[in-house]
Amino acid sequence: MEALAKMKVESFREAFGQALVDIGRRNEKIVVVDADVKKSTKTIYFEKEFPERFIQVGISEQDMIGTAAGLAIAGKIPVVSAFAVFLMRAWEQIRNTVARDNLNVKIIATHSGFSDYLDGSSHQCLEDIALMRVLPNMKVVVPADAYATRVLLEQIVEDEGPAYMRIGRDYAPRVYDGEELRLGHANVLREGSDVLIISAGVMVSMALRAAEILRGKGIEAGVVDVHTVKPLDEGTLTRLARKVNLVVTAEEHSIYGGLGGAVAELLSEKVPRRVIRIGTSTFGRSSRDYLSLLERYGLTAEAISSKIMEVLK
Amino acid sequence: MSEALVEKLKEVLRPVNNFHLDSSLSCLSIMQAIFEIKRENDVVIVSKGHSAPAFYVILWKLGLLKSEDLETFAEIDGLPSHITREIPFAEVSSGSLGQGLSVANGIALAKRIDGDDGRVFVILGDGELDEGQIWEAAMTASHYGLDNVIAVVDRNFGQLTGSTEEIMRKEPLAEKWKAFGWEVREVRNDVETIKETMIELDSVKGKPKVIIAKI
Numbered sequence: 001m002e003a004l005a006k007m008k009v010e011s012f013r014e015a016f017g018q019a020l021v022d023i024g025r026r027n028e029k030i031v032v033v034d035a036d037v038k039k040s041t042k043t044i045y046f047e048k049e050f051p052e053r054f055i056q057v058g059i060s061e062q063d064m065i066g067t068a069a070g071l072a073i074a075g076k077i078p079v080v081s082a083f084a085v086f087l088m089r090a091w092e093q094i095r096n097t098v099a100r101d102n103l104n105v106k107i108i109a110t111h112s113g114f115s116d117y118l119d120g121s122s123h124q125c126l127e128d129i130a131l132m133r134v135l136p137n138m139k140v141v142v143p144a145d146a147y148a149t150r151v152l153l154e155q156i157v158e159d160e161g162p163a164y165m166r167i168g169r170d171y172a173p174r175v176y177d178g179e180e181l182r183l184g185h186a187n188v189l190r191e192g193s194d195v196l197i198i199s200a201g202v203m204v205s206m207a208l209r210a211a212e213i214l215r216g217k218g219i220e221a222g223v224v225d226v227h228t229v230k231p232l233d234e235g236t237l238t239r240l241a242r243k244v245n246l247v248v249t250a251e252e253h254s255i256y257g258g259l260g261g262a263v264a265e266l267l268s269e270k271v272p273r274r275v276i277r278i279g280t281s282t283f284g285r286s287s288r289d290y291l292s293l294l295e296r297y298g299l300t301a302e303a304i305s306s307k308i309m310e311v312l313k
Numbered sequence: 314m315s316e317a318l319v320e321k322l323k324e325v326l327r328p329v330n331n332f333h334l335d336s337s338l339s340c341l342s343i344m345q346a347i348f349e350i351k352r353e354n355d356v357v358i359v360s361k362g363h364s365a366p367a368f369y370v371i372l373w374k375l376g377l378l379k380s381e382d383l384e385t386f387a388e389i390d391g392l393p394s395h396i397t398r399e400i401p402f403a404e405v406s407s408g409s410l411g412q413g414l415s416v417a418n419g420i421a422l423a424k425r426i427d428g429d430d431g432r433v434f435v436i437l438g439d440g441e442l443d444e445g446q447i448w449e450a451a452m453t454a455s456h457y458g459l460d461n462v463i464a465v466v467d468r469n470f471g472q473l474t475g476s477t478e479e480i481m482r483k484e485p486l487a488e489k490w491k492a493f494g495w496e497v498r499e500v501r502n503d504v505e506t507i508k509e510t511m512i513e514l515d516s517v518k519g520k521p522k523v524i525i526a527k528i
Contacts, residue, residue: 031426055422058456063415063449070419073404076426078419093446096409097416101398 007205008155008174012167015146017042017096018054020079021049021252023030027157029077031260031268033057039079039112058165059175065093065105070099072103077157083116084109084125084166091131093277098162099135109162110127113201114293115225120286126279130257132164133230139163140230141183142251142259145304147176155183166201168252171290173205175225188240192222195308199250200259203278206294209301214308220307232262234270241271246311250304252294275289276311278304315374319386322370325383332394337367339469339502340436341526344371346527347434347465354431356404356420360413360436361397361467368403377440402405411444414435414464418450421459435464440472443481448493454521455494462521463511464495469504469528490523502526 018288024030025175036141043135047054047199055071060107061082068078078216082086087094087109088117091267098105109128118122134138141156149167180280182188189204190211199207241247247267255296258279269275280297287293292299295311299308318341326334331446344367347357369392372378378392378401385391392400395408397527399487405416415437439445454462470477477483480498496517499504509527514522 017337031423052426057449057453058448060449060453062412062446063418063453066412066415066446066450067422067453069405069412069421070416070421071423072419073416074420074423074427076423092413093415097412101406185400251349 010146010172010174011047011170012146012149012172013040013042013169015060015149015172016108016110016126016167017045019125019150020046020254022159023154024053025058027077029075030157031071031078032077033064033068033071033078033080035061035082035194037082040083045080048184056065061090062093065090068105069097069101069103072105073228075102079106079108080109081108082296083123084112084308085123086130088125090130095135095255099137102137102161104160105162107162108130109164109166110151111169112166113168114173114297115290117287117290117293121283124284126252126254127228128166129251129253129259131262133257134260137162138230139228141165141228142200143227144175144201144225145165145172147178148176148181151181151253152183152227153264159183161204168202170287171202172201175205175208184228184231184233186236187225187227188236189225190221192220194220195246195248195312196222196244197248198224198226198237198259198263200229201252202252203252203299206299206301210304210308213301213305218311219308226259229259229262230267232266234266237263237266238271239278241267245273246276246308247273248278248304248308250272250278250299253279255281276307278307306307315345318370321373321383322366323513325366325386329387333363335471336438337364338366339467341370341438342502342504343465343467343507343526344368346504346511348375348447349504350508350511351434352431356430356431356433356472357402357403358413358417358435359396359407359435360435361410362407362437364436364467365394365396368396368400372401393502394437410438410441411446413456414450416448417462418454421454421461422457424461430461432461432494435462436520437464437466439466439468439470439477439483440480444464448528451483451490451495458519459521460461460518463514464521464523465471465507466523466525468525486525494520495523496520497525499525499527502528
């Protein structure tokens with residue numbers, strides 16, 4: 001906990017809100033649609049700068065998705081944003097209208113994972129990667145930090161077609177410092193011969209620190225940031241998996257159907273390896289502190305490294 | 314409505330056990346009226362995608378589909394049973410109810426941003442009005458004063474398993490739309506009446522419009 005508290009941390013949603021304004025300056029086609037959460041998602045910055053390109057639909061995520069679909073049909077690049085869990089109530093709209101017609105709608109889900117710690121299980125979204133990953137045409141992107149949020153948002157907007165980007169609230173421990181990140185390409189952060197840790201989002205920084213802990217115990221762990229969960233960078237992952245006997249996935253999401261599910265599907269067909277999935281299998285709970293939740297659910301560097309040592313024993 | 318269109322529709326649906334025949338029959342005059350007054354920059358959204366057969370028959374009348382195309386209805390590589398986007402004039406796929414009005418609003422808002430005076434016609438089923446999203450979208454259209462949105466409710470009083478009033482009461486329907494801030498007309502479901510009403514509604518500014526076309 002102490003080590004976590006000392007890390008250089010930025011805010012996912014601040015990064016998103018500010019990046020959206022920058023992108024909006026360069027691209028007049030961007031229209032932002034909000035379901036009365038603009039202060040929480042920070043799309044309020046965009047509204048202040050471009051009121052004529054900001055559409056408020058009220059607390060109605062289903063209508064928001066349909067409205068965005070119409071904007072995309074008419075040639076705009078709509079960016080819709082809301083808490084991840086409440087976007088999921090529009091899953092069928094996303095499926096039947098946006099994904100089916102391959103519409104150019106960008107869905108930015110904030111407050112994912114446990115990041116909305118105080119609001120508890122109703123607001124914590126641990127299922128969205130699975131739900132979005134299953135949709136044809138849909139890209140699924142999970143940035144590791146504030147920098148990755150900005151860079152990948154730009155790439156998503158330039159890329160034609162529907163995309164779902166999942167970010168947390170404010171806890172974005174810095175992983176990157178100007179490195180090149182490319183949509184669709186997993187980013188290898190560390191090579192290792194004993195175990196490969198595949199992670200996304202906040203768990204990338206946890207995985208890096210877990211690898212440090214493991215090195216102290218004589219275990220060499222590779223770490224890869226799979227910021228694009230779909231389409232999965234199969235080439236990089238199979239290449240890295242061939243070098244190790246154990247693959248561990250770490251995500252702030254259910255172990256069912258998320259990054260762990262995607263990796264297990266791939267490796268079982270292409271490079272059979274033992275895959276340990278670290279994530280959740282229950283609903284969350286409310287807490288006054290985000291990091292205490294990560295600890296409770298076994299999503300810290302210490303928990304990841306302990307799990308790996310236990311399996312390697 | 315043209316008897317030839319009705320005959321054609323029945324012919325299309327005979328091999329598929331009259332798939333959504335009633336829903337299509339009551340939609341024919343609405344679609345005919347819309348396509349007769351449609352301008353180049355107007356858009357048509359068929360929210361009740363179950364009326365795809367009626368849409369295909371109208372496209373056939375416009376010369377955009379051939380009789381042979383109609384014969385492929387619901388065949389594996391033929392015309393899809395519900396509206397999908399690859400069909401001419403189908404701006405968006407439907408078949409899942411309740412979503413078309415939101416899409417219409419999005420197109421209307423984009424037109425406003427672009428200074429395009431085109432209208433967006435959206436065909437809603439009366440059964441479809443059970444979907445909450447319709448009323449979310451009704452609020453959005455009215456909040457933004459989208460007078461380029463013209464909804465037509467196919468008020469045929471039937472939905473999948475019974476009468477609309479028995480399954481989920483819609484009346485007083487006109488009052489509901491009025492209360493949501495819409496300009497409302499209740500008319501007889503025939504081509505000329507619907508066309509006249511649409512032309513008359515063109516002069517109404519500042520709010521979205523709905524025509525309840527009653528069978």
